[in-house]
Amino acid sequence: MRSLKKILATLLLAAGAAAAQAWPEQPITLVVPYTPGTGIDLIARQLSARLPAVLGQPVVVDNVAGASGNIGSEKVARAKPDGYTLLVQVNTLVMNKSLYKSLAYDPVNDFTPVSLTSWGTLLLVTNPNVQKATTVAQVVAAAKSSPGKLTYATPGVGTPHHLSMALLMQSTGTELLHVPYKGTAGAVTDLLGGRIDYMFLPVHVALQHIQAGKLRAIATGSDKRLPQLPDVPTLAEAGIQAGNVDMWYGVLAPKGTPAPVVARLNKEIGAILRQPEVATAFEAQGMVPASSAPGEFKDLIAKDAQRWAGVVQRGRITAE
Template sequence: MHPNPSRRAVLAATLATGLMPRARAQSARPLRLVVPFTPGGSTDILARALAPKLALALGTNVVVENRAGAGGSLGAGEVARAEPDGNTLLMGHIGTLAVNPALYPKLPYDPIKSFAPVAWVARVPNVLVVPATAKAKTLQEFIAQAQAQPGRLTYSSGGNGSAAHITFELLKLRARIFMLHIPYRGTAPSINDLIAGQVDSTFTGTPAVLPHVKAGRLRALAVSSPQRIAALPDVPTVAESGVAGFEADQWYGVVAPAGTPAAVVARLNAEINKALALPDVAQQLATEGAVPTPGTPQDFAALIARELPRWAEVVKAGNVKVS
């Protein structure tokens, strides 16, 4: 049940005067930052980097809760139904907020109507990786191998309709290759099997694969961003490697339930932007291959609106199904 108007007005006034820590201490309610995926993926890593800074700034506990299922739809739906009081937030990303509407005919939320965008947190290039023992040393060699053996090579993802799945579908369309998709229940298990050689490749967010690339367990063939990334300066972009115009970075941001008071949204936005500017957070994100994207709630709203039709086209062209 949503709070009544008078309670909401009091909360907004409290936040606007900068007394959020005291209000939260009195309510003894922790702030829930819901991650709609299993632990270990890019969304989870970024949420856990942000949570302690928010806790310090807001004077309350910030609990990261993993609510996985249906490509992030279950966790997102839970936040959409929560009270719009600033105590429940979603670490949303390209899948939950831009891809899922094209995949699920009966989503428990609307990416535009169900949420109040709070802050665009980061942009994370995807990295196409293969086992360290793989034959292909470059993306060109990988594509040639896939073209020579249609349907023989496999790629893993964190689930049907996940960002990794959709990104690889875009690569398949642009490179004109056919490969078998192997979905997992989460990014971490999909990477574990890739390292073990059970699958041939994956194309997922930098934070989840970078440690394995650095340790020599995986080989990075290409990144999805328009330019090379600092974390992997020797790895070319997909466009550099011959697939012209390819760009498919993941993006992440915080949203609150629709109806959250503007003052609450503004305060949360300000604190998230401050956290992103902290040297240790910036360094942590850079180490993970993530690029901070501070801005206004309106900036994040515009991104969501822009990305929805783009990925709907990919889902349709690739005939992507979630079951």
């Protein structure tokens, strides 16, 4: 029996290696579970423009938006694990594991991580004409003096912007009133108009308003200060030790995708991310290119899922 199992295992391994050597033999689809024009969409289009030259097959982007990324993500989770259908996602993927109780797929365990592609930073900002706080300590003091009265906006329940503020409130024992919007545009409009007090915003969205004096940056959610805003401290420097709220972006394949295929994708994606023009395109969207080994990306996903599960549980946050 053991000999038969060994023979079968050897045959399966050989079949997988043969399939990987032939791969790719047809076009590859990068599924983006959000609308065109987002940072994730930009990543996919940078990859789709450059992968054909090294893989010898067309690479197309398929925007499958809806349900906070769950529709497109489920499509990839249910796809054949042959390397022809891939997912480009942000860390919302792991947040959704805790936010949604009735998903038809597992946002963490139904995928094979391929490679990290980049990091994005969120800034804690305020309208300087409404709130005079210039430090995190002052924000905390103001929130404690008026529990539940100061407001913060997000693009929606369960977004990184939302959970980042939830983490900040849990770390400081404060309570601000959550005002969720359907997207970033309306939230920013009301923040600029003085109808909202605070918000976590991506660097590329906030920077133009900060430079124009319409918003004030209080802290950066990264573990390092930003070169564009060297005088703005990190949350950790402000005393929030659990304050790194960077968003990761990456490429994933369906669970069971052959390891040689994953390795080839990882190698080619890593080479693309090192191209100067790709770095320039990413930086324009407030992202920093960053590749990783599949195993490193897997460990990051597992750690991040556990971290945000705690935030969701403590905040009793749910999304329908």
